[in-house]
Amino acid sequence: VQINCAAIPETLLESQLFGHEKGAFTGAHISRPGKFEAADGGTIFLDEIGEISPAVQVKLLRVLQERSVERLGGQRVIPVDVRIVAATNKNLEEMIRRNLFREDLYYRLNVVPLVLPPLRARREDIPLLLDHFLERFNRDNGRTVELSSGVLDLLIDYEWPGNVRELENMVERLVVMAREDRITGEDVRRAMTLYPRPSRIETSREPSEGTPRPSVERDGEIHGEEPEVRARGLLGAVSSLEREQIESVLKRYGYVKTRAARALGVTPRQLRYRMIKYGIP
Template sequence: MRVGFPESEIISRMRTLSSMRTIVEAATSRPGREDVLAPSRTRVEHTPRLDGSPQMRAIRTVIENIADTDATVLIRGESGVGKDLVARALHAASARRAGPFVKVNCAAIPGELLESELFGHEKGAFTGAHRRKPGQFEYANSGTVYLDEIAELPLALQAKLLHVLQDFRFTRVGGNGAIEVDARVIAATNRDLEQAMARGEFREDLYYRLNVVEIHVPPLRERREEIPLLVATFLARFNAQYGRHKELAPETLARLMEHPWSGNVRELENAIRRMVVLTEGEQAFAASLARPRNGQAPAAAAPTPAVTEGLREIARRAARAAERQALVEVLDRVHWNRAEASRILKVSYKTLLNKIAECGLTPPSHR
């Protein structure tokens, strides 16, 4: 039997759990604070992909805490983990949401052109500059400029960026007049900036200027409970995009859950796209798992047991696991004061006791 992906049910379950997890993250990160969901805090509601795992909900909580500020943010994580998603969520939750969101990929622009791209140039500033051109910082005025792959910025340009971050004033290439902009800066990298600083490839003063708030996005292999939701999301998107009605077999879902995903969410997205557009896409994916990578044979793995459950049951298991973890964290935080835990989690005392029993939790003194 082949099983379709009930995306609406999964998203609904994940959103239900996210509210409890957000409260837990806020409570456990601020000892003694009572107003864990104060009205002044901006809620991030626009993307369910920030609800799929405890790690992403913790990131969502950070976004909610800093959305109403102009603090510079450094987003770190492997390639393909979703750093762009976090940057766009931060912009959408901020007071600058009506302004532009301007992304600059520092690795995709030649170094000799990057200064002009960021800060603009005047007519005649260099060969081929036939007219004045504003830079991306000017286009981002009243909004957010997102500097992706910031570690690829040349050292000379790092110095200029540092000065811009100090007072948000700069001059175009070939110009004299100072230009002022009002923009929030978000930077991202998949490189180890500490090692880059040790090698003299990245300025220490710029690092500290950018790293006011650091958000680390973990790899997909560390948040596998998100895979069913991501698969359902991508499957629905590509079915609509290509006019298909693709459904995936339980065996394919099991393989997707077990795959290491070195390319993270981007690799998963491309895998689902191939399964939708190719008639034998699932078989091709299964065959690719047996092929060597980088000249080395794949590591031997235990035989995969036959899978009879579909995405719905897997989503339920993921939801139960996330709920149990949330209960454990808040109960440990309040030293098993059940009345206090029920207040923090915003559930009745009876409901809390039922949940504790369902999850098989016991106080430390009874273990």
């Protein structure tokens, strides 16, 4: 049984969780069991638990301590045997310091914590998620859209403040709006304008036809942009530096990946992903 605590008004949440008796409030024409009674012998998932009011927190704490509920407007104690799984995107410890969440309830719930890092902290998952969402939205929309070269780097570099849901929406938008069967870097940049947040590396557009290209000074003379820099662009240059750094550290530690990952400040899984990405044996 699941319930989104943020989607239900505070005045109704209590009766949804614990149930109510006939006549408990205006409109309560019949008695109804709550979610805890419905989940008896099973599991209840409380999503967005950080949104519940202090009054409901007190009653929830009582359910956890006594393993029983009292319906709103009732006096009968109803025993329940329920496993509780709770989720939130808020910092409950900070809410405790601000007296917005009960400390005793927090410790009653925080038995086996599972912390899911933001997407920007596990960028090696982005290619897998992209493949999954591309396959799904291609199937849903009857298309065969693929990513052009360089697009993966753009998407990996983005900060994804909205995490997986933002990535999912981005892929759906790209598939639906793609004019051809290949998503280009320009398509991604256009979609990213809907999310006016900076990425780790500012990506630049290719100069339009007739626009003077930047020049560099070499050997005391001014030359046009070097072909290698023009071909790779900023992202390519950064990728090249990253590959050189990884290869250097791997050689230094005799290709022991755990030690190399520790020296690079990444997890072994992240190191393996980058080795595959850059074709490092």
